[in-house]
Amino acid sequence: MPINSRVIDNPKSDRVKRVAGLASHKTRERVGRFLIEGPQSVREAVRWRPDVVQDLYVQEDASPAVRGIEEESQDSTIYVHHVTAEVMARISKDAQGIVAVGNAAAMDVSPESLEIGPGALVAAFWQVRDPGNAGTVIRAADAAGCAAVILVDDCVDRLNPKTIRSTAGSLFHIPVLTMGTDEFFAFAAARKMPVWAADVYGVPGREPEALPDVLANLGKDGQGKGGKDERAPKAVLFGNEARGLEPAELERCERIVSIPIYGKAESLNLGTSAAVMLMSLAMSSHAGTIWAV
Template identity: 45%
Template sequence: MPELTNPRAERVKAVRALAGRPARARSGRFLVEGPQAVREAVRAEHVRVHDLYVTDAAAERYGEIVSAAGGRGIVARTATPEVLDAMSADAQGVLAVADQVDVGLDDVLASRPRLVALLAHVRDPGNAGTVVRAADAAGADAVVLTRESVDLHNPKVVRSTAGSLFHLPVATGADLASAVAALHDRGVIVLAADGTGEHDIDDLLDVAGAAPDGVPDLAAPTAWVFGNEAWGLRDEDRALADAVVRVPIRGRAESLNLATAATVCLYASARAQR
């Protein structure tokens, strides 16, 4: 196709509009920015990619992305750097438009998950995306976002997942109490991560697989609930969990970043389950 050269073209404006939630809601599509995320999107058979835009330089540098897209019948359109910049300041020469990829909670539960990250009132897009990435790295089966959490398809969330959004199911719009009840019905224990927790995660690792009565067993199927960056979990949210677990602070730091704490918890469960 002819190279796109006009930064003010209607197509360019339509793509740029997907950075906003109203356009995403109307179209059911979202932006995938940067070579890492786009590479994973075009490789994922379950992800429907509608458009792929690359600069000439990016097409040469990331030829495997163009080839993978072509193998799925996705045509890469070349565009000038000015056009890509007008579409997205974070494209790094590679940009795609895809159908939104969230799934229903029932779909997550149908797979009999053993490790789930449940985000309650998580509003910071960078933290939410990094938890999805950490869950993917730890081998979790799914991530669930409550309806009060950030929009999964916010561009910063998508970038922060570094492509992991296309590797594991992510459910959105869940009611926390209902999600916890559904997990319990399927034999999944629910642990709330909070700095005031009665249980130390290191102690739980020591007894994983042989935990005494009254002590949560990290080797069992587990869902971790992570709260808001600023105020953590509300009292009523903590009360839904089977136990509240803290990550110990050994040094002088006041606290851990939400995504960092989530990574510690998810890897602890992954180790215990292994």
């Protein structure tokens, strides 16, 4: 609500140093705050998760678009501070006139509270390490209407500034959780969600099923050849960007599904694979009645 009337003009002030320090994982852990950079991410945070946003730092000569975000923030208890261009440059190279400081604890979601409706899709990523990839897959999961994203095992921090930028706001649209591997499979079992592995290799004796065949059968029995309740939710688990999933994880998955490559390309990258797999499943379930004819 309140706009601080004094323009912050000292790039060496403690406050400015504290905000700039949120680029570091250690500092984020210690102070429980994180940085949201740039108009797109800040706008989506203010719009969808005003409860998360504590402070807004707006460059004094900001564009009308940025001013609009500042205005929108006034419906909530968000503190606005105007800063000089020099101060903003010290805070972030990717501000484009605006950053926000968020409360990390407010981003936490307990697995128990997750709403996973009939037919819902949950996107899970095992050991995704690159911040840009993590953001891209969260955005793809959002576009596909996933109920949640689960970062499994040792993944990049979902509050890494580069991850947030790469989500293009999607971090504030859907719940993003982190879990250990055992915890993830236990969670899926408790929610009666079969886990499908997205993987091109499979394990000895278990060739992956091709995605087009899986899609073609989805409309008929809801779970493809395995045939269970058509409206059961499911989780799709993707592997590390370089190494994929390991046999131990694959063995625990109900099905293994691969995206076919029709040309000479060796593979699709993680972001593209996630988008193709999740959007295909979403499109087939949304066109369910048509696919079944």
